[in-house]
Amino acid sequence: MFKSPWQRHKDLISIHDFTTDEVEALFQLAANVKARPERYRNALAGQTLAMIFEKSSTRTRVSFEVGMYQLGGIATFLSSRDIQIGRGEPISDTAKVLSRYVSGIMARTFAHSTVTDLAKYATVPVINGLTDLLHPCQGLTDYFTVREKFGHTKGLTLAYVGDGNNMCHSLMFGGPKVGMNVKVATPEGFRPNPEIVEKAKADAKAAGTTIEAFARPEEAIRGANAVYTDVWASMGQEAEAQARVKAFAGFQVTPALMELADKEAVFMHCLPAHRGEEVAAEVADGRWSVIFDEAENRLHVQKAIMLLLMNR
């Protein structure tokens, strides 16, 4: 019988909840799943994943659905517009009902509390597929991609440039777990959530790594091994998009900025990308870019996540 190294976890809500060893166990399994997918073909045979979406998605929806199929199970897509949540059925009832049908729940929501409430009331594993606060599956995949590109993560530096959003938060939580330093450059008024920064800094201190904040992208990028950016207006912030384009002037990741990074540096983005806003097309599609490897790795890493939480 497979003994999951994530035995003490029912859910994946935040990278912050996991130890370095647990993250490393995930990466090793994800690398095996990627190299030998046929070995895991029946690992979740007969299991089902409910996927609740309050927001749009290309990568998360398709990679979880395909991943579940490749593991021998099926996934069912539940738009919040179509299920009773959208008409006011309590999250607690939804969680309890779904737990009677399915083996796991993945949810993408606005409020972070929706995902934590689902986890509280569901008896099956709940996986956070992005909230306004965090995007752990993407953050874990990104560090897995760094490990793949450089052969290791320890001592490397990731520079995050742009909005102090859900992506920034999950990258700050992930850095200390994989022995990496994180340098964050945001415009005034778009800094990451101070509570997240405080927790990430405590994790970094314990891990012997650093989390640093800067006001200019140049300061964060200089010498970095990975340069990361994300959209300036996240899902739910569409009305602010125009104002944000002004506020983020000078924060576009350009070839000139990439030249300040380490000469082997990679460019990373969770996607979707807006070329000409947060990143120049010459960078997104240039020699530094690993954006499509990140997208592919969502599949392998999430298959490993489902195995660790659901194959018990």
Ligand code: CP
């Ligand atoms: N990166 C990511 O989560 O993409 P989607 O919004 O397409 O799922």
Ligand code: NVA
């Ligand atoms: N910060 C972005 C990430 C999308 C994957 C958003 O929340 O829209």
